[in-house]
Amino acid sequence: PKLEIRMSAFSDSGDAKVIRDSVDGAPGDEIDLENVLGVSDNETIAQFDAIYRFNDFHRMEIGYHELVRNGTSTLKRDVQFGDTVFAEGTTVSTRFSSELLRFSYAYSLMNDSQKELGVMAGVHIANGITDIESETTGERERSDVSTPLPVIGLHGSVELGSKSSLGARVQMFAMEFDRVEGWMLYMMLEWQRRFTDSLSAGIAYNFYQTELDSTNSDSPGTLKTRHQGPVLFISANF
Numbered sequence: 001p002k003l004e005i006r007m008s009a010f011s012d013s014g015d016a017k018v019i020r021d022s023v024d025g026a027p028g029d030e031i032d033l034e035n036v037l038g039v040s041d042n043e044t045i046a047q048f049d050a051i052y053r054f055n056d057f058h059r060m061e062i063g064y065h066e067l068v069r070n071g072t073s074t075l076k077r078d079v080q081f082g083d084t085v086f087a088e089g090t091t092v093s094t095r096f097s098s099e100l101l102r103f104s105y106a107y108s109l110m111n112d113s114q115k116e117l118g119v120m121a122g123v124h125i126a127n128g129i130t131d132i133e134s135e136t137t138g139e140r141e142r143s144d145v146s147t148p149l150p151v152i153g154l155h156g157s158v159e160l161g162s163k164s165s166l167g168a169r170v171q172m173f174a175m176e177f178d179r180v181e182g183w184m185l186y187m188m189l190e191w192q193r194r195f196t197d198s199l200s201a202g203i204a205y206n207f208y209q210t211e212l213d214s215t216n217s218d219s220p221g222t223l224k225t226r227h228q229g230p231v232l233f234i235s236a237n238f
Contacts, residue, residue, distance in 0.1 A: 001237035008233035038073030063102040147180040182212035
């Protein structure tokens with residue numbers, strides 16, 4: 001098949017740390033969103049992927065998922081976030097959203113009826129927004145770290161009999177670009193079962209880890225995230 005469309009349910013277990021410096025450059029506190037601000041550390045989210053093959057050796061891939069986590073916590077210590085110090089004892093509400101859009105081109109170094117192995121290059125467009133607000137004091141701050149991230153990687157698969165296959169991919173980057181620097185690692189391992197020529201399903205495990213440092217004068221700071229968890233998916237092939 002030339003085109004594979006995949007819809008997945010991703011049981012995401014994550015943790016995130018964020019630093020929001022003040023506008024004048026004074027460093028803020030490193031805040032653990034789960035432990036300090038009570039943000040949920042597990043959500044089930046939808047994930048979309050598509051693969052289009054030009055021929056046996058060339059293909060394009062696109063993937064997207066969005067994660068939104070919320071939390072409410074009464075602070076046990078003073079927390080400086082941007083230009084605001086949220087005092088100990090203040091009840092704050094937090095919203096953390098993370099979007100990832102992946103584009104990549106892959107070239108297969110080998111591809112036959114038993115195995116496939118290739119290299120890939122592309123871009124991950126990452127967006128992480130953290131909002132912290134206190135309804136009692138009216139204080140509110142936002143951290144927004146967004147950038148395109150060029151990546152390189154490997155992909156491979158092996159047939160397990162006539163109806164199933166085992167596949168894996170890894171992508172990474174380390175760079176400085178447009179007032180943002182950092183690194184990212186993405187890994188995926190999957191098992192897929194074909195029921196017909198046009199329908200298959202499977203299970204997978206995703207792992208993402210990212211660290212971004214922004215020197216943008218509007219929102220200077222650092223975002224560290226890690227997401228991982230099992231995935232159930234169904235694929236349509238055309």
